[in-house]
Amino acid sequence: MMQTCQQMMKTLFPKKQQAFPGKPKSVSRIRFGRVLVWSLLLSAAFMPASAGYAGQKQPQKKPARSQLVVAGSVSCKTTFAAPLARQFAKKYDMKVKVYSGGSETGIFAVYARAADLAISSRPLTEDERKAGLQDTVIAYDAIAVIVHENNPVQNLTLKQLNKIFRHKIKSWKKLGWKDAPISVILPDTSSGLRKVFLQTIMRGKKIKVKIKEGLSTYGAIALLQKDSTGIAICSLSQAHYAHIKPIAVNGVTPNFDTLAEGSYPLQAPICLVTYGRPNLETRRFVAWITRGPAEKLLAKSFLVPREQGAYFSE
Template sequence: MVLMASAIEGHQNQNGANNDRNIHIKGCGISKRSYLERAINEFSTSYGYFPRLSGGGATKGIRLAALGTVDIGATCRHQLIDILGDVHEDETGVELIQVGWDALVVIVNQNNPVNDIALDELKKVFSGGIRSWKDLGGADKEIHTLIRKDKNSGVGYMSRLLMFENVNFKFKETVFEYDSTIPLENNVIRREDAIAIDGISSAKKLPLKILSLDGVYPGKANIASGTYPYYRPLYLAVSKNGKTPKVEQFLEFILGPEGQRIISEEGSINLSEGKLLFDLWDKRPK
C-alpha cells in the first residue's frame, strides 16, 4: 500500500526549503503525529513563519535534510552504520539533535482480548512460529501481521535492533506491508485480527490497544525509568552545511521550555523526563 505523504501546508511559494519565511519539516510520521504538528504551528504563529509539515518516514527525513531539500528532517532512528562502523553515505551530511524519547510498542485492535505478550512470543508471531491468536489467549483466528515495508524505516530498523536483536531479522512471508505509519495504524484500527509494532508517541493518540510486553506496560513512568526497555530517541536532522537562522530558531524553540512542554503534553517523553535514559541508551548496541 502506498500513501501519499500528507502535509500541513501554510501559504507557501515554490522557492524550496530556503525561502526565508517558509519552514519545511519532513520525515518520521510518528514524530509528525506526536509532537511536531503542534510544535511547528505554535512556533510559526509566534515567529511569523509559514509551516509545512509532511511525513514519508525517517529515512527521507534524514536524507532530504542532508541534501538541503527540506529545512529539518524528523527521525526516530539514528543514522545507519555499516559493519565497519561507518555512517551510510547518504546520511553523512546531517547532524542529529535529540529532542525527546519515544518507545516501540505492540499494538492490536481495541476489541482484541489479549493484553500482554512475551518477547519470545512476539518474535514467533513475526517469524511465523505463532499464527493464531488462540496461542496467545485470544480468539481462534489467524494473526494478521502488519509491518513497515522498509526495513530501514524508524520502526522497521529500531524494532529489529531493540526487540528482535538483529537488524537483518526476516519477517515471515505472509505479512502485510505498508509504506508509512499512518496506513499501518489505520488497518490495526479496522482489523480485529491485526498486530503491529508502532511508536507509542503516535499510538497512544489513536483508538488502539497497546499491549504490555513481558508483563510491563509502556506507560510514561515505565519508559522514562527504563523499566520498559524498548525506548528510543527522537531526533531532528539538520544539514552539516550550516544552520539557517530559521532552523536555529526552531531548534532553540523545541529544545527550550515551550518546545519541551509541548513534547511532554503531547505524550512523548521530553529530555528532562528521560534524563535516566541517556546512560542506559549509551550502553546499548547501535
C-alpha cells in the same frame, strides 16, 4: 531562471546518483525530494516581478519572511511538529512548512537539501553521519504493540514477538486465544518506528512472516481496525484510536511513566536531523526546542523530553 533550476535539479538528483548510505530504496521517497525541490525552485522562479513605467514610484513592500522546511515522521507531525512549528513561526515572524512522509523520507530530503530539518523516530546510522548528517535527540517515544479490541491477549514478551516475526508462532492459540493465524501488520519502510522495533525484537534474525504494510503508522492502524486477528505497532500517542488497544510487553504497560523510568522495553528516540552547518533559521529552531519551550507539548504527546544543552548556537 528555468535553466538554473534544471542545473540545480541535476546537481541534487543526478541520473546516476551515488548511493547515499542508508538511502531509502523506495522510489517514492526519491520522488518526494524531487517534488519538494521543484516546488521550492519554481516558486522562486515564477515569483511576480515589480512592474511599472520608468520613473514611476513603486509601493514599499515588506521584506520577504524567512522560510523553514521541516519533513519527516508521520506520527510526530500532528502530535507536536506542526503545533511547535506554528509557535516558532509566530515568535520569529517567519514561514515554517511541515511535511510528513516518514522518517526515511525526511532524512533523505535533508540530505538532498529539499528540507532544512527532519524529524526522525530513529537515530542516524554511522554511514549517515559520515555523509554529513547530524541528529539531536529531543525526546523518547514508546513503540506500542497494538491488537484489535476483541483480542483478549494482554501481554507478549520480546521473545514471543521475535517468534511471531520468525514465523515460529503462527497461531493465537499458542498465546492464549483462539486457533486463528496471526496477521502481522507494520507501517511501510519509510517508518522510523518500524526500523527501531524490528532491530529491538529481531536482534539480527531474519524476518520470515508475511507482513501487511500500511502507509505510515496511521495506515497500519487502519488495517488493524478491520482485522480482529491482527497485531501491529504505532506511537504511544496513537494507541487510543477506536477498535484497537495497546498491550503490555514483558509485563510492562506502555505509558508516560514506564517510558520515563525506562522499564518499558520498546523505545524510540525522536531526533532532529540536519545536514552540515545549518542555516540561521534551522539553528534557531533546534536551539528553541532543546532549551525548553517544547517540553510541555512533548509530554502532552506522551513523549518523554530529553533534557540537554543547546546543540546549536544562534
